[in-house]
Amino acid sequence: MYNQNKIEGIEISTNNKSKRIIELYLKDDFIKKLLFPFKRFDIMALEYKPFTRFTLAKNLDDLTHNKLKKLINTILKDRNTGCFLLKINNENKKIDDSFLVKLSTAITHLIGVPNHDSMSEKYYARFFVKHEDDSDSYLRKAYTNMDLHTDGTYVNQITDWILMTKIEEKNVKGGETTLLHLDDLENLKELSEDPLGRQNFIWGSPKSKKVDYKVEHPVFKKDEKGNINISYIDQFPEPQSIDQGVFLQRLSDALEESDNKIMTELPIGSSVVANNHFWLHGRKPFKVNKNLSRELLRIRGSF
Numbered sequence: 001m002y003n004q005n006k007i008e009g010i011e012i013s014t015n016n017k018s019k020r021i022i023e024l025y026l027k028d029d030f031i032k033k034l035l036f037p038f039k040r041f042d043i044m045a046l047e048y049k050p051f052t053r054f055t056l057a058k059n060l061d062d063l064t065h066n067k068l069k070k071l072i073n074t075i076l077k078d079r080n081t082g083c084f085l086l087k088i089n090n091e092n093k094k095i096d097d098s099f100l101v102k103l104s105t106a107i108t109h110l111i112g113v114p115n116h117d118s119m120s121e122k123y124y125a126r127f128f129v130k131h132e133d134d135s136d137s138y139l140r141k142a143y144t145n146m147d148l149h150t151d152g153t154y155v156n157q158i159t160d161w162i163l164m165t166k167i168e169e170k171n172v173k174g175g176e177t178t179l180l181h182l183d184d185l186e187n188l189k190e191l192s193e194d195p196l197g198r199q200n201f202i203w204g205s206p207k208s209k210k211v212d213y214k215v216e217h218p219v220f221k222k223d224e225k226g227n228i229n230i231s232y233i234d235q236f237p238e239p240q241s242i243d244q245g246v247f248l249q250r251l252s253d254a255l256e257e258s259d260n261k262i263m264t265e266l267p268i269g270s271s272v273v274a275n276n277h278f279w280l281h282g283r284k285p286f287k288v289n290k291n292l293s294r295e296l297l298r299i300r301g302s303f
């Protein structure tokens with residue numbers, strides 16, 4: 001249904017692995033028109049003057065005759081979809097890392113307001129995944145599977161959506177993005193109706209996240225339309241009983257064993273944007289390579 005939308009300069013299609021994921025391809029002539037307004041601010045201006053981020057968003061939407069904001073918000077809030085990929089021609093020499101930061105900034109400010117990212121102390125975070133790592137979470141552990149999860153489980157900010165952009169990648173094999181729509185989880189009914197799934201859990205986080213408090217919330221919650229939402233990650237809940245521990249183990253196994261998990265290879269320069277209440281994301285392990293390097297950008301926020 002979304003591929004019936006027409007926006008000049010943007011090709012709209014459905015992902016070949018899942019009808020729930022919409023693809024938006026920004027053609028080179030569209031990128032060319034964005035270069036001029038995007039040149040007006042450097043990254044420092046975007047970081048120090050929050051209103052400039054909205055200016056970029058407005059420039060982007062104006063180029064689409066105000067169709068893009070409407071389209072991406074409809075996709076993200078539609079329970080049947082809730083996810084889109086933003087793609088560009090990564091052979092286009094005009095597109096560099098600053099351009100990608102600006103594009104991601106503009107897109108997210110068409111959706112809502114980003115949360116402060118305590119890891120980077122900015123509205124966005126850029127980070128590398130490399131061969132060696134001494135951090136304290138799975139985020140930068142290249143050779144470990146990053147299990148399916150949602151973001152923002154351990155903070156008291158609302159995390160309605162997430163954006164991840166692949167800025168750069170070298171010597172990478174494996175490391176595919178995994179995605180799962182909650183309604184495609186085979187035993188969702190059984191798990192979400194279990195009283196343990198509606199009980200408050202304690203959620204903390206390791207030092208690198210720089211969050212010095214803990215929060216309490218259940219794994220499953222119903223939204224105002226009666227749809228089930230999930231807020232879950234394997235690392236951060238602190239179960240207080242065998243029952244709670246066993247429940248989390250069952251959930252973790254169900255997610256990792258799901259046959260409906262989608263594996264996608266994101267090309268350099270592309271972004272995945274997903275509703276964080278009913279899409280889970282993760283990453284496959286990379287193949288070992290000493291020179292492995294992937295740089296990602298993330299922005300998370302509320303509608």
Ligand SMILES: [Fe+2]
Pocket residue numbers: 149150151281
């Ligand atoms: Fe995540």
